[in-house]
Amino acid sequence: MSGSPAKRAAGVTDQDAEQLAALGYSSNFERSMSLWENFSLGFTYLSPVVGVYTLFGLCLAAGGPPMFWSYLLIGLGQLLVCLIFGEIVSQFPISGGVYPWARRLVGKRWAWMVGWVYAWALCATIAGVSVGAGPYLAALLGFEPSADVSIYIALVLILVSTGLNLVGTKLLARVAMFGFLCELIGAILVGGYLLIFERHQSFSVLFDTFDLGSNGSYLPAFLAASLAGLFQYYGFEACGDVAEETPNPGKRIPKAMRMTIYIGGAAAMFACLALILSVPDMHKVLNGEDTDPVSTILANAFGPVGSRLVMAVVLVSFISCVLSLQAAASRLLFAYARDEMIVGSRVLQRLSANHVPSTALVVSGVVPAAIVCLGLFMADATATIVGFAAIGIYVAFQLIVIAALIARAKGWVPGGQFTLGPWGTLVNVGALIYGLGAIVNMVWPRSPDAPWYINYSMILTTVVVLGAGWLYMLLAKPYDKGTAPAGDAHRISGRQRSERAAGALTEPA
Template identity: 60%
Template sequence: MQEQYNNDDEQLKALGYTPSFDRSMSLWESFALGFTYLSPVVGAYTLFAFGMTAGGPPFIWSYLIAAIGQMFVCLIFGEVVSQFPIAGGLYPWTRRLVGPRWAWMSGWIYMWALITTVAAVPVGGAPFLAYLLGFTVTPFNTTVIALVLLFASTLFNQLGTKALARVAMFGFICEIAGALLVSGYLLLFGRLNSPHVILETFNLGSGGSYLPAFLAAALVGMFCCYGFEACGDVAEETPNPSKAIPKAMRMTIYIGIPVTIYTCLGLILAVPDLQAVITGKDVDPINTILTRNFGEIGSRVIYGIILISHISCILSLQAAVSRLIYAYARDKMIAFSGVLSKISPKNHVPSAALILAGVISALIVCIGFFIQEGLTIIVSFASVGIYIAFQMVIVGALFARFRGWRPAGQFKLGHWGWIVNILALVYGVAATINILWPRSPDAPWYMNYSVLLSLTIVLVTGCLYLLLEKPHRNSNAPAGDAWHITRQSKKNVKKDKVTNLAMNEE
């Protein structure tokens, strides 16, 4: 094992970086990190009411569509991280595929999307803690609980990689067990509706077409089906990352999305009054379902499991964004790089980056308190930000392929690489357009275009920082060398062939 660690460190040095993290996260723990970030229970329970009101029971199909599209993305990510297993994920990948300026913008968008997601999860989980403790769910109580959860997550993440890995694994076990048991019981003993309801439109949509309603509800699937990239964010904390990380990413989708669909199906078939949920009359269908089937005490136990899922999800998200901020700072691509690039000598984590991520997420939670439909706006922006950042990697991979890049890691798609890359781009562009598409013409413009407005602010501030501060000039870290490596490898092969031919002639 020590030999493997040494080889991993030598690989990282060859990529231009000095090892700083503790490589103590196994393949299964890396997968658990991605799984708890994707978090089937968090996604299914937090956005169940939204999915039902927007598209009715057929919204469940959005999980499958998102899983297929995101699998294309995941495969491309696997090729990139296998060759460049560097902490921070999307930022260092795009740096090596294209260059520092492209990397700056992809990392900037991804960072804000992650921080926003960190804010969304505790807001979605706060009602379950309120139910568990017997509090009334109010906007004020939800905000306070969310801030407490963020504070606790920031403190716990300071304990180090081993603690994070153990919590991620514990959260994975609780989430799997809870999802299987709760939905299993609902499907066996709590079912009130026919499975056929997932094919019924309930007269939703406009102009006689159900498609607009389904596209609106598809936000649920899009929000739930990312998180696999978090495995790459901790690549420097995983042994043999070139092989382990791509596998952990795929496992996240293979296991996470079927569990999500299974969880959601159990809930849909156990709804006492579908019309009340679809019309919004039953504003809290999860509580209705659980209380009816498990009683007051049993439902509180389930709320505890759901809360554990939310907490482990927050921890995983915050760990991912802190590694991204650290990667930025290590390359001197962001303000206060000297502080943000420091690794705790005791626990080997970027302490300042963790604190910064926690503070900004807390501010977003506070802002959401004053905005109507705050959670929906936060989730929408988080989704579109993630998708755009993902597509910057996909476009970067296509750009590098045109320049001659041939993936050189332990995971390669071979001749399928071009096809999968193009399919990943088509899906990502379509999903991004769907998220940004305005669907409430009667709403005030700032509500109807709130996601687009938020995205524009992030893009403009990122471009201004890039233009005025020119962070790409501050670093000598390797950049835009993916295709150079391929060319050099080809030259070496040709050189070896010539040498061997000359020796044979002699």
């Protein structure tokens, strides 16, 4: 395309609007998010620092140093899911991500359930990440954290995130980019320093199981420790949640998704490696004497002042993570409302003067705040609900993976700028096998001495969310109100093949 950069950008925007119109929608979002800003949104949602630092002590005690390899194996499994998502978003670059994808691949009811599960999972994740920031802020400011203080900190963090998101897409993109740079540079500098000056373990420790496991098998311990990786590798789907705010989304978003897996996964593995090799006494961690090895490592390496600076970087990661999560949740609610799939659709689909779904943003702040507040009255309530966060997102992911297989069986051939070609079905099946295995691993009861409702909390919350959604869907039939296109992916493919064939017949010899 010739002409000035401004004219070229306007031409791309016009093409994006035409593609969206062909899919049955018009949009007033501001398409100002670059490839790297879109990637940053997914990266800060995935947040390697938040994921690694939060679960490091728990998973190291469960599986020992070889838990490091779970990051690589799970990253490869999630890459399969990412590739399938890339094919879908490339053809259907619509705000809201998994919900509109499910709508076009299978139909209204399937889409409604995907959106229901994913919305609750996002709200639970926002609540969990916000509460998780409490101990780090306490360490930064030098006071003793408590459950109630963490709740108050979480509420303030959600309020700040909502305010920043309401300013507009440009600020969201800039904060996400700032969070990405802080997190990546911080992970490299801290990890590099630990590896060079504070290494207490040899690389061979990554293969030392320390006789963990049961009945002579290390596998159960490794599967328990792999929760670190399972809670780490999602966030790439957020790149697609803002598809209508990104120029040339059919090409850029699949690339941004893959970058999230590559760069986010590499950063997480590097941070985990540095922490493992810097543990002063591995036996104390494995025996339960050192329950917070991250704090021990940072205090030994950087002293009181230095460790507080590291905590400041970690806190930035928490803030940018909540910001990205809330942006994803609000775009999902907006997409739901635009298709009249939810109560209050007229209000939730409105965009403010800043071109953001303001009411949806407020709701995506109020609901997580309510979940957080439950912790003031019921000690285990927040933990139980937050336990649904990861499993809910994995369930929503697999509903999309299954939807893609159903659509392929009906004749859908991905027609976007990114496709897997003849490998598509094989990758799709691989993504399903991996995802189902991951879900079983996450819900597997591992505390036989704990009360049943704690031991089976993930299964319980999943059944409650799915059951409530199914019941509401059957009684209220919210999926019947909108008239937006649904279940037409295979028909679009058939029409495209017919048009290509007709073009070939009319082409001059």
